[in-house]
Amino acid sequence: MAGIDRLLQLVVSEPFLFYVFSATAVASALGVILQRNPIHSAFALIVTLCSLSAIYGLLGSPFIAALQVIVYAGAIMVLFLFVLMLLNVRKEEPAGGRATRTAAVLLALVLAAQLGAALAGAGATPAAGFDASTASFARVLFGARFVYVFEATSILIVAALVGAILVAKKDP
Amino acid sequence: MTTIPLQHALFLSALLFCLGVVGVFLRRNVITVFMCIELMLNAVNLAFVAFSRALGSLDGQVLVFFVMTVAAAEAAVGLAIVIALQRHKDTLDLDAFNVMKW
Numbered sequence: 001m002a003g004i005d006r007l008l009q010l011v012v013s014e015p016f017l018f019y020v021f022s023a024t025a026v027a028s029a030l031g032v033i034l035q036r037n038p039i040h041s042a043f044a045l046i047v048t049l050c051s052l053s054a055i056y057g058l059l060g061s062p063f064i065a066a067l068q069v070i071v072y073a074g075a076i077m078v079l080f081l082f083v084l085m086l087l088n089v090r091k092e093e094p095a096g097g098r099a100t101r102t103a104a105v106l107l108a109l110v111l112a113a114q115l116g117a118a119l120a121g122a123g124a125t126p127a128a129g130f131d132a133s134t135a136s137f138a139r140v141l142f143g144a145r146f147v148y149v150f151e152a153t154s155i156l157i158v159a160a161l162v163g164a165i166l167v168a169k170k171d172p
Numbered sequence: 173m174t175t176i177p178l179q180h181a182l183f184l185s186a187l188l189f190c191l192g193v194v195g196v197f198l199r200r201n202v203i204t205v206f207m208c209i210e211l212m213l214n215a216v217n218l219a220f221v222a223f224s225r226a227l228g229s230l231d232g233q234v235l236v237f238f239v240m241t242v243a244a245a246e247a248a249v250g251l252a253i254v255i256a257l258q259r260h261k262d263t264l265d266l267d268a269f270n271v272m273k274w
Contacts, residue, residue: 018176022184029188029211033195038204045207048188052214055184058176059225064217064236071240076210076247083251084203087258104197108190115186119179130228140230141237153241160245164252170259 018058024051038089042080049073063134181222188215202254202264206247213243 010016024047031044053068141150188211195208217236224232254264261268 015176018180022180025184026187026191029191032204032207032211033191033198035204038201038207041204041207045211048211049214052218055181055218056221059181059221061221061224061233064221064233067237067240068217071244072210072214076244079247079251080203080207083254087203087255087264089201089203089264101198104194107197108194111193112186112190115190116183119182119186130225132225132230132233137230137233141234146234149238153238156245157241160248164248167249168252168255 014058018055021051021054021058024048025055038084039081042077042084045080046073046077049077060130061132061137063132063137178222178226182219185215185219185222188212188218200266202257202266202269203251205266206250206254210243210247213239 028044028047028051032041032048035041035044049068049072053065053073056062056068057065140146192208192212192215195211196205199205199208217239220232220236220239224230224236257269258264
């Protein structure tokens with residue numbers, strides 16, 4: 001019994017779940033970039049977004065986690081899948097030359113090395129008594145500093161809506 | 173209770189960002205490239221959330237909120253442009269879109 005209890009304690013501990021969801025996110029991100037069929041990429045991206053949502057929850061921000069599922073995995077990915085099905089996308093032909101692919105991977109490795117070197121020194125301990133509940137989030141968002149930015153985003157959304165309709169219309 | 177180190181969250185964020193960059197370079201389908209850009213935005217959001225927790229400030233999470241708003245607007249307009257491009261060229265291959273006028 002004690003062994004099972006210890007195993008359970010390990011499995012539900014925050015760092016363990018963080019690594020599990022990190023592995024899921026990285027594996028499905030690889031799926032996004034390696035799939036030939038865009039629909040498969042879209043589904044892999046949904047898995048990435050959902051595991052990122054779980055990571056946000058583990059990092060103590062429940063509101064962002066909910067927003068991630070509702071806005072990203074819900075609204076934005078539905079839009080992507082809708083367009084993919086609307087356009088009847090074929091499978092993609094093999095990407096450009098071997099040189100292009102090698103260059104892409106090499107450039108990404110250089111970027112990864114730079115980011116890794118920059119982050120190697122970072123090491124802050126989490127601040128104690130951090131309150132990231134939805135109520136305190138709303139107090140910051142609708143506080144004096146961000147309320148006008150928040151109002152500006154509503155204008156941005158309306159502009160994007162009108163623009164999208166205008167661009168996608170049959171005869172402009 | 174042990175907590176998640178800030179550095180590990182940042183490494184995950186950097187890794188996801190690099191995967192998005194590779195995808196933008198490798199893929200030729202416009203919509204897949206779009207999805208890779210969304211992946212990069214999400215990597216940045218993860219860094220924001222991790223720093224917000226490490227510094228004990230909610231400003232990072234407010235920024236994530238705004239990034240999500242902009243991403244939604246960008247996806248709507250971008251996909252509308254993709255539909256218009258498909259209508260003009262009858263393909264989604266990025267190599268076909270090399271002029272801004274037709």
